[in-house]
Amino acid sequence: MKPNELFSQALFLFLLIHISARVIAAPYSAPENTASLFQSDEPLSLTLTMDVRKVLKDVGDDQNQYPAHISYTSADGETVVVPLRIRTRGHFRKDPMNCDFPPLRLNFSAQTSDNSIFRGQDKLKLVTHCRSRGSQYEQNVLEEYLAYRLYNLFTEESYRVRLVTLTCADSKGKKDTLQKMAFLIEPADQMASRNNCNCIEVKNVQQEQCVPRKTTMLSIFQYMIGNTDWSVPVPHNIDLIQEQPGVAPVAVPYDFDWCGLVDAPYAVPAVNFGSDDVKTRIFRGCCRSENDFELAFRKFRDKKDDIFICIETVPNFNDREQEKAMRYIEQFYNIIDDPKSVKNEIYNKCRTE
Numbered sequence: 001m002k003p004n005e006l007f008s009q010a011l012f013l014f015l016l017i018h019i020s021a022r023v024i025a026a027p028y029s030a031p032e033n034t035a036s037l038f039q040s041d042e043p044l045s046l047t048l049t050m051d052v053r054k055v056l057k058d059v060g061d062d063q064n065q066y067p068a069h070i071s072y073t074s075a076d077g078e079t080v081v082v083p084l085r086i087r088t089r090g091h092f093r094k095d096p097m098n099c100d101f102p103p104l105r106l107n108f109s110a111q112t113s114d115n116s117i118f119r120g121q122d123k124l125k126l127v128t129h130c131r132s133r134g135s136q137y138e139q140n141v142l143e144e145y146l147a148y149r150l151y152n153l154f155t156e157e158s159y160r161v162r163l164v165t166l167t168c169a170d171s172k173g174k175k176d177t178l179q180k181m182a183f184l185i186e187p188a189d190q191m192a193s194r195n196n197c198n199c200i201e202v203k204n205v206q207q208e209q210c211v212p213r214k215t216t217m218l219s220i221f222q223y224m225i226g227n228t229d230w231s232v233p234v235p236h237n238i239d240l241i242q243e244q245p246g247v248a249p250v251a252v253p254y255d256f257d258w259c260g261l262v263d264a265p266y267a268v269p270a271v272n273f274g275s276d277d278v279k280t281r282i283f284r285g286c287c288r289s290e291n292d293f294e295l296a297f298r299k300f301r302d303k304k305d306d307i308f309i310c311i312e313t314v315p316n317f318n319d320r321e322q323e324k325a326m327r328y329i330e331q332f333y334n335i336i337d338d339p340k341s342v343k344n345e346i347y348n349k350c351r352t353e
Contacts, residue, residue, distance in 0.1 A: 037117055038160035038186045043315055044117070045165045047071045050086055052170040056101065059094045063087040065107055068171070072117070083112045089125065093257075098266050099130035125185040128166070130266060138180050139321045140257065140264045145183045146314050146325065147225050147256035153303050153310065154217060157195050157241065157250050160186040163315060181316055188239055191252065197241035200249060205240060207232050207286045207351070211248045216296050218251055219285025223346075224300065224332045226260020226281045227253075228270040261328055279328070281335075287350035297336045304333060 050068035058064055065085040074080050088094050089105040104126040108118050118124075127144065129137040148161040166182040192199045207215050210232065222230060230237040232251050240249040258267040260279035269275040273282045288296075311317075311325050335341040 036119075037121065037184070038162055038190070040162070043163040043165060044184075045072060045167075047167040047169060048086075049169045049171050051172055052168065052175040053172070055086055055088065055104075059088050059096060059102060070106070070118075080116050082108070082116045082118055084108050092266070093130055101128050101130065101132055103127050122187070124187065126164070126166075126182055127185065128182045129180045130264070132178060132180070135318070136265060138316075139318060140262050141181050141183065142314050142317050143262040143321065143325065144257045145181075146311060146317075147227075147259060147261055148183075148185075148254075149310050149314075150225070150307055151221055151253065153306050154221060154299065155214070157191075157197075157214065157252055159188075159191050159252065159254055185254070191239075192241045195241060195250075197243050197250070200240050200242045202240065202249075203235070204233050205235070205249060207251070209248065210240075210251050212288070213292075213296075214250050216285060216288055216292060217299065218253060219283065220293075220296050220300065222253065222259075223281050223283045223285070224329065225256060226279055226328070227256055227258065228273055228275065228282050228284060229255070229258040230284070261325060263324075281332070281345065283346050283349045285350055287347075287352055290347070293342070293346060297342075300336065301333070 048068060048070050051066060055066050055068070058066075065087045067083070068086040069081050069083045071079055071081045085107040087105050087107075088102040090103045093099040094102040106121075106124045106126055108121045108124070110120070113119055113121060127141060129141050131137045142163075145161055145163055148159055151158045152160065162184045164182045164184060166180055168178045168180070170177070188199050207219070215232075222228075230253055232238050232240075235251075237253060237255040239252045239254065241252055242249040256262060257264050258278065260277075260281065263278055267278045269278050269280065270282060273284075275282055307329060308326060311322060311329065314322070317325075335345055
């Protein structure tokens, strides 16, 4: 090993042990019943009332938080109203040139949410449709929700999501009431806590410095759904969790809206990887032995039936999009079941550094 490579490895270990220990020294402990929101797959029906114009127009780098409230009907038929504060979030989808309805961040208060399904929640990400006109954008929300659910099949070290039938009402009465599908994403600290881990913030962590078996599965999953919009070292659309300082971290993916499975109208091909189509699969994982890859492929084959059941049971998924998703996933299985395709698409294109 060259001296500069030795130095790089030593520096990484120092940062991994000392910085992660300093940033998050003790495991996060989720409040009692906090995680119950994400323990069910039953879709929620929520009404979000806010000043639509003010909230959606505030897309700068330093957004204000605006008063709003969420209401729903409880199991005993009572209407529950939960005050909160709300703002837009994201990067690409927050730009009004790209989307007219950006994703939202919901900020709850313990004093007002304690007796609701949002008990113990603080800040929640709400994924919404990109544009209000046309049904395609709502189907894209369901496809991204599906991507999260598919990754849940492979590991608990993944973000849980909760589907929502969202009715958006304007508190000023100037905008028409809108009903679309959306979904909530489990907060990072809760996901880490479920796995007896902490979130860590360390840059320049290479794929091979994470748990190898789990990173291989992650990279094959990203290949399956046609996602190139991720990076461990940056990190980009990846969170790192760690059981304790000094052990190899686990990479956890999120934000799948630019993948081929979703095929969103606004997604751009990864031209830096030689792609001219969002649906083109490009393997971005590290090289492993053929035996290691085959062990991973075996797990994907074992999950095939569960994957197709998951696709078939997404609520409000129209027939056209469902069939398209099934064909896209079937193409992946055709590749991993063909030795020549595996060699051309995986072995010959894996990353050596």
